[in-house]
Every structure is written in C-alpha cells, then in structure tokens.
Amino acid sequence: MCEMRTAVLLLVVAAGADHPPSSVINEISKQFGSMMLHCVQLLYPQTGYFRDVLDFWNRDLNITGHTYLGCLAACSLFKLQLRNRDGSLNDTNITKFLHQNGAVENDAAVLLDVFKTCQNASSSERSACVAGLKTMICFRSHIYRLNWTPQFYRGPYENVLNGK
Secondary structure, rough: HHHHHHHHHHHHHHOOOOOOOHHHHHHHHHHHHHHHHHHHHHHHHOOOOHHHHHHOOOOOOOOOHHHHHHHHHHHHHOOHHHHHHHHOEOOOHHHHHHHHOOOOHHHHHHHHHHHHHHHHHHHOOOOOHHHHHHHHHHHHHHHHHHHHOOOOOHHHHHHOOOOO
C-alpha cells in the first residue's frame, strides 16, 4: 500500500511539472494516471504495472504488446465516465473533463478530435483491452506530433521506482 501511495505521489509530481508546451496535458495526465493507478490496484494487485503508468510519457517506453495497459485505460475511461457502457466515447463528459483540467475551447476541440480519431482506429477490436492499448498508443502518438507532451520526470523518486 505504501508503494502505491508513493506511485501516486510520483505521478502527481511528474504530471504536475509545469513545462511547455501544455499544462493541460499535465493536468489530464494527473487525473487519468491517478485513475489508472487505482485500476492497477483493482485489476492487477501485487504487480509492478504502476511503473509503466508512471513512465507513459517516456518516449523510450515501448508500450506495444502491453495489453494490461489497455485494460487499465479501458477501466479508467469507464471510471472517469468518459466512455459509455457500449464502449462509445461520451463527448459531453470528455469535453467537461478537458475544461475542468484547464483546456480552452481550441485545445479541448483538438483533444476531443484526437480521442475520437483514436477511438475509431481501435473500434474494430473485440477485446476492450486491445482496443484500449491501441487507443493509448494512438493518443500518445498524436500528443507527440502536436508537441504537447509533458516533460518526462522522475526527480528524486528514481530510487523508489528501482525498489530502493
């Protein structure tokens, strides 16, 4: 449990680092990442999967094939009420979520479009976990291309992630 609290703290520190180009992505990352860490506890207790959640914006992390991340994304989208029971995105709730996390109209419209594009790209998948992973990969790729990626940061907490 202490390890999970430390992981949440790491996520907040990492996502909260206010570096250009977009503090909105930092805020969204804090909220979504915290929910993913909650979903780790629900779905995969006693694993080290929280590390991949914390490292999500690290360009060196290859998440391809990490289906459990897709399961965590699907869990988080549902728990944050950003996805309906039928698997479709809840545009109203996504827009509200984006605004609550500091997105202005233009940024919210761009991000909603990215969400929809990524959802459509994975809609043919039968498995919610595989679809969630494809959506995550797509979202991360779009944010990289927009150059809105939060700076990868671990700071003084590197030792915790290394089990020290």
